[in-house]
Amino acid sequence: MEITFVAKDPGSNPNQSPTLYKTDRGSWVVQGWSIMDPEVRRKMNIPEGEDAVEIPDRLVPFFLQDGS
Template sequence: MRLRFLGTDSQVGQCPTLYATDRDTYVVQGWKVTDPEALADLRDVLDGETFVEIPKALLRFAANDEPEEDR
């Protein structure tokens, strides 16, 4: 899998950050969710899955996710 940086709401070298993948998905760099109440609300968690928290405003960078040939 390859990642392409889309944007960040942070200072250099910090999270949260949004990336597009070459598999038509997104990867987010954010704050690890460790709150027991929040984790208890999650459903159908598979082995190998994890959860990160990001601000809603970060998703505005998803609009930058255009195929290279469309730029």
């Protein structure tokens, strides 16, 4: 899989994370805050081999800025 940087969260300091990447497989990779709350994870019913991260609303507009 090849990834292309799209955006870092400009409102998150000091390291400007979360981060969005576009893949060559027609998908997105999101680097974000780990969801560690066991009750939230239980409600999500995340299968083995998958995970979930949280990103702020201010990062969502970057999903459509890469032109694909």
